Amino acid sequence: MKISVIITLKKDVLDPQGKIIQQTLDGMGFNDIDEVRQGKYFEIYTKDKDPIKAKDKVEEMCKKLLANLVIENYKIIDAQ
Amino acid sequence: MKSSVITFPGSNCDRDMDVALRKFGFKNKMVWHNDGELPKSDLVVLPGGFSYGDYLRCGSMASKSKIMKSVINFANSGGMVMGICNGFQILVETGLVPGVLLRNKYLEFICKNVFVKINSKKNTYFKNINNEILEFHIAHNEGNYFCTKDQFNEIEDNNQIAAYYCNKDGKVEEQFNPNGSIKNIAGIFNKEKNILGMMPHPERMIDPSLSGEDGSVFFKNLINNLK
Numbered sequence: 001m002k003i004s005v006i007i008t009l010k011k012d013v014l015d016p017q018g019k020i021i022q023q024t025l026d027g028m029g030f031n032d033i034d035e036v037r038q039g040k041y042f043e044i045y046t047k048d049k050d051p052i053k054a055k056d057k058v059e060e061m062c063k064k065l066l067a068n069l070v071i072e073n074y075k076i077i078d079a080q
Numbered sequence: 081m082k083s084s085v086i087t088f089p090g091s092n093c094d095r096d097m098d099v100a101l102r103k104f105g106f107k108n109k110m111v112w113h114n115d116g117e118l119p120k121s122d123l124v125v126l127p128g129g130f131s132y133g134d135y136l137r138c139g140s141m142a143s144k145s146k147i148m149k150s151v152i153n154f155a156n157s158g159g160m161v162m163g164i165c166n167g168f169q170i171l172v173e174t175g176l177v178p179g180v181l182l183r184n185k186y187l188e189f190i191c192k193n194v195f196v197k198i199n200s201k202k203n204t205y206f207k208n209i210n211n212e213i214l215e216f217h218i219a220h221n222e223g224n225y226f227c228t229k230d231q232f233n234e235i236e237d238n239n240q241i242a243a244y245y246c247n248k249d250g251k252v253e254e255q256f257n258p259n260g261s262i263k264n265i266a267g268i269f270n271k272e273k274n275i276l277g278m279m280p281h282p283e284r285m286i287d288p289s290l291s292g293e294d295g296s297v298f299f300k301n302l303i304n305n306l307k
Contacts, residue, residue: 013226014260016187065144068137068173070180070228 001046003058004078005066008039013071042066051079081106081306083123086151088113088142093128093165093283100283101125104299111147118150122306123160126151126167128219128281138181138222139169148174160204160306161275165220168267168277177268177277178235179227184220185260191219193292194258196243196266196280197250203273205242209301213250214243214294216280218258223279225261225268232262242267242276 009015015037022036044061048054055076062074083106087094094110101108101123109119113131118124132141142148148170155161155176163171171177184190197213198206227235235241244252244264257264259279267278285295 014182014185014224016183016185020187065140066136068140068180070231071182071226 001048001051001054002078002080003044003046003054003076005042005044005058005062005074005076006039007042007062007067007072007074009037010071010073040066055079081122081303082120083108083125084111084119084121085109085125085127086111086113086147087127088129088131088145088170090131090133091127091129091166093281096281097125097127097164097283100286100295100299103286104296105303113142113145113147115147116150118147118154121154121159123162123302124151124154126161126163126170128165128167131166131170134222137169137173139166139171139173142166142170143173152176155270155275158272158274162205163275163277164281164283165218165223165279168279169222171275171277176275177270178231178240179225179268181222181279182224182226182260183222184224184258189219189221190223190258192217192258194218194266194280195246195248195250195256197246197252198243199241200239202239203242203269203276204305205269205273205276205302207301207305209297211294211297213246213248214282214298215248215285215292216282216294217284217291218280220259220279223259223261225259225265225279227262235268238271240269240271240273241265242269242278243280 018036067074282295282298285292
């Protein structure tokens, strides 16, 4: 089973990389962008067959390693 | 006084730290990250470098390594643990000190000498130190200290700020902040002040012909405080 997780920076956390991407896009002519926030995406392939159990485990992984909850939020977006 | 320096894959200031500790009288042991047992130590140092290639987040992998369980137990029982640079990043990832270290504000790797002002001498690291302003070296890409408002209030209430970036006269102002860290914070203690995380490198300032002597001031004072 594949579990997909995205990790994003919390709202108040400065994202200098996102800001530079936005500025670069602006320079390329994409002038309608107010803000870009960069995040991370993980695909976790597990032997678990039960999606609920698998999601619970991935949630634990997010809390313990994949995300730093001081600055980041995680969201399990898919399990299939 | 006995010290231990932990070497992680990708540490590169571990030997410098070893040289510094020995120079000022510590009997230092190098400890590999995959060891389970920490040697008997009066001070444990997590050195600078790029442990695990800074994968995921700086210090995140190292914070889960085998030796860290012993280091966390040692720290939680009052043992002196100092994390410098990547060591500071490892400390925040373990949660032993509050906050996180974000990418530098202007997205550049910074490698230069800076001045830091010691915030308080009511701790074993800086007690009795003569100089309140020290010139240390920084070399980092993720030294931008950040914490939540609640964490910051707690840090201030408990006097946990160890040092601020400043100019040579000790002025703490935004213009002397190299990396965008909150309130010019260069180093943080845990509540009990036995754990210190600091971005600047005192171990790079122990030789007047190479750099400076402010690191010598720090280490001489530290070993005296531990005796």
